[in-house]
Amino acid sequence: xxxxxxxxxxxxxxxxxxxxxxxxxxxxxxxxxxxxxxxxxxxxxxxxxxxxxxxxxxxxxxxxxxxxxxxxxxxxxxxxxxxxxxxxxxxxxxxxxxxxxxxxxxxxxxxx
Amino acid sequence: xxxxxxxxxxxxxxxxxxxxxxxxxxxxxxxxxxxxxxxxxxxxxxxxxxxxxxxxxxxxxxxxxxxxxxxxxxxxxxxxxxxxxxxxxxxxxxxxxxxxxxxxxxxxxxxx
Numbered sequence: 001x002x003x004x005x006x007x008x009x010x011x012x013x014x015x016x017x018x019x020x021x022x023x024x025x026x027x028x029x030x031x032x033x034x035x036x037x038x039x040x041x042x043x044x045x046x047x048x049x050x051x052x053x054x055x056x057x058x059x060x061x062x063x064x065x066x067x068x069x070x071x072x073x074x075x076x077x078x079x080x081x082x083x084x085x086x087x088x089x090x091x092x093x094x095x096x097x098x099x100x101x102x103x104x105x106x107x108x109x110x111x112x
Numbered sequence: 113x114x115x116x117x118x119x120x121x122x123x124x125x126x127x128x129x130x131x132x133x134x135x136x137x138x139x140x141x142x143x144x145x146x147x148x149x150x151x152x153x154x155x156x157x158x159x160x161x162x163x164x165x166x167x168x169x170x171x172x173x174x175x176x177x178x179x180x181x182x183x184x185x186x187x188x189x190x191x192x193x194x195x196x197x198x199x200x201x202x203x204x205x206x207x208x209x210x211x212x213x214x215x216x217x218x219x220x221x222x223x224x
Contacts, residue, residue, distance in 0.1 A: 039211070048207055048214045049157070060212065092157060096211065100173035101147070101159040 002027050002095055006104035014112045019080040021107045023093035028073045030097070037096035040069055040078050043106075044089035052091075053078065085111060114138040116208050116215035123221045124198055131194040132218045134208030141189035142166040144210045148182065148193045151217070152204045160206075163191060198222045 003026040013019055029036045040053040051060050053069040056076060066081040080087060088111050094103040119133040134146065147162040161172035163182040170182050179202075181194040195202055198220075205217040 041214075048217050049209075050214070051212050054212065094157070094159075099171055100161075100175075103157040103159070105156045 001100055002029075002098050002102050004093055004095060004102050004104035006091075006093060006107050008107060009105070010108040010110065012110045012112045013083050015085060016082050019083050019087075019109060021078045021091055021093075023071075023076045023078070023104050025074045025076075025095060027098060029076075029095050030073060036072065038069075038071070038076050039094050039096065041092050041094065042087075042089050043092065047089075049092065083109070083111070114210075114213045116210065116213055118206075118208060118215040118218045121219040121221070123223065125224055126199055126222055128198055129194055129196045130198060130220055131192055132206060132220070134191040134193075134215050136189045136191070136210070139210075141184075142186060146182075146184070146191040147209050147211065148180065149207045149209060150176075150204045151207065157207075160193070165189075165191065195220070 005024045007022045011019055029038050036056050038056045041049040042052055043049045052063050053059055056071055057069040068079045070077050088109050090106040090108050092103050092106050115137045117135045122130045124130045142165045145162045145164050148160040150158045150160055159173055160176045160180050161182055163170045165184040165186055183192045191208055200222050203222045205219050207217045208215040
């Protein structure tokens with residue numbers, strides 16, 4: 001199975017500060033279609049996951065543009081340009097290129 | 113808008129089975145794979161498997177073969193997951209997702 005390694009485990013930031021989360025995969029996530037199925041989701045406390053980014057860098061329409069995704073092959077990054085209160089929760093990367101799909105262990109964003 | 117409405121929480125005895133539902137609306141149900149994901153208490157996410165409603169084709173995480181059965185009812189745009197021979201290890205929240213959208217989750221508690 002593809003292992004997804006997220007760092008850091010947790011982040012404590014003040015509102016307005018930038019955030020960066022790394023996600024590394026044990027195999028390349030570039031699929032035979034030429035697409036890379038690396039996604040980011042946010043799980044706020046007590047809620048189900050919500051979509052943020054798909055195929056490495058594509059934001060869903062409702063996601064604020066302070067979020068961005070980048071990377072290729074095995075190394076990916078989620079960035080928040082300026083953290084806001086609504087951004088707190090656990091961020092997960094997950095891959096949909098190889099079966100079984102797998103998730104990172106999560107990065108908990110807390111507000112300082 | 114897209115909604116995935118899951119059935120309510122379940123308390124089941126060890127050794128029994130449980131069947132949960134995921135009713136889709138706001139999109140063409142037969143056009144998208146529906147995945148099921150397990151989240152054990154306070155932990156990360158595990159992909160169980162997926163089903164393509166149009167054909168009933170499935171893909172499974174080997175870990176959940178024999179544990180989970182996936183079905184759909186196209187007439188009601190509903191996906192189902194049945195978990196069998198339940199143990200305490202199956203106590204978790206189970207989500208359905210079409211990749212971009214997630215249900216609210218079903219909490220399953222296995223206890224005598």
